[in-house]
Amino acid sequence: QSVLTQPPSVSAAPGQRVTISCSGSSSNIGNYDVSWYRHLPGTAPKLLIYDNNRRPSGIPDRFSGSKSGTSATLEITGLQTGDEADYYCESWDNSLSAAMFGGGTKLTVL
C-alpha cells in the first residue's frame, strides 16, 4: 500500500481528456515536488512531468500537471490509443526518508 494514492484505472475515448489524481500528505506532496511517469511493463519509465507542472523537452503539451495542497493531478488531453500505459506519480516522503511512487493508474483509451 503506497502512501501516494492513485485510482487503479481510468478510461476515455480517443480525443477526449482524462485526469489522474495522486493523493498524499504533508509528509510528501504537501512539501515536495511531484513528478509523473508513463510506464509500459518491460520498458523504462518515461518522465512526463517534473516539479509539479514542468514538461521535459519532447513531451507534448497534451500532458500537464498541477498540485494543490497534498494532491497532484496529471491531465492528458487529445487522447490517443498510443497513450495506453500505466501512469505513476512520485514524490519524496520525509517521514520515511524515501522516494515514493503511487500505486499506478492504468489508462485505457476506448
Next chain:
Amino acid sequence: QVQLQESGPGLVRPSQTLSLTCTVSGGSINSDGYYWSWIRHVPGKGLEWLGYIYYTGRTYYSPSLKSRLFISLDTSKNQFSLKLTSVTAADTAFYYCARDQDGHYRYWGQGTLVTVSS
C-alpha cells in the same frame, strides 16, 4: 546524452544475493547534484523505489528493504551497484537504474529482469 545500462545475472537462487551493476556513460558519476538510484517493477504491481547513493557515498534505502539492501559506487569505472541479500520469489522483478536530479528521474536504464527461482 547520459545513458545508463544495467548488467547482472538474470537468475538468482532463493536465499542467495542478487547483484546488479549500472554503468553510466555520457556523464560522470562523481558529480554534485545527482543521486544514483535503483527502482524495480514486480510484474503486476507498481514501481518501487529501492534506494540511491550520492557521489559522496551517502545512501538512502527503502525502509522495507533496508536490512537486505546495499548500494555502492565505483567511481573509477563510472558504475554503481546493488546487492540485495536473502532473496525470495517476491524479489523477482525488472530492476532499473536511474539518475535522480532534483527529485525526478529523467534518465533510466533499459531495465533487466531478475528471476528468483531454484
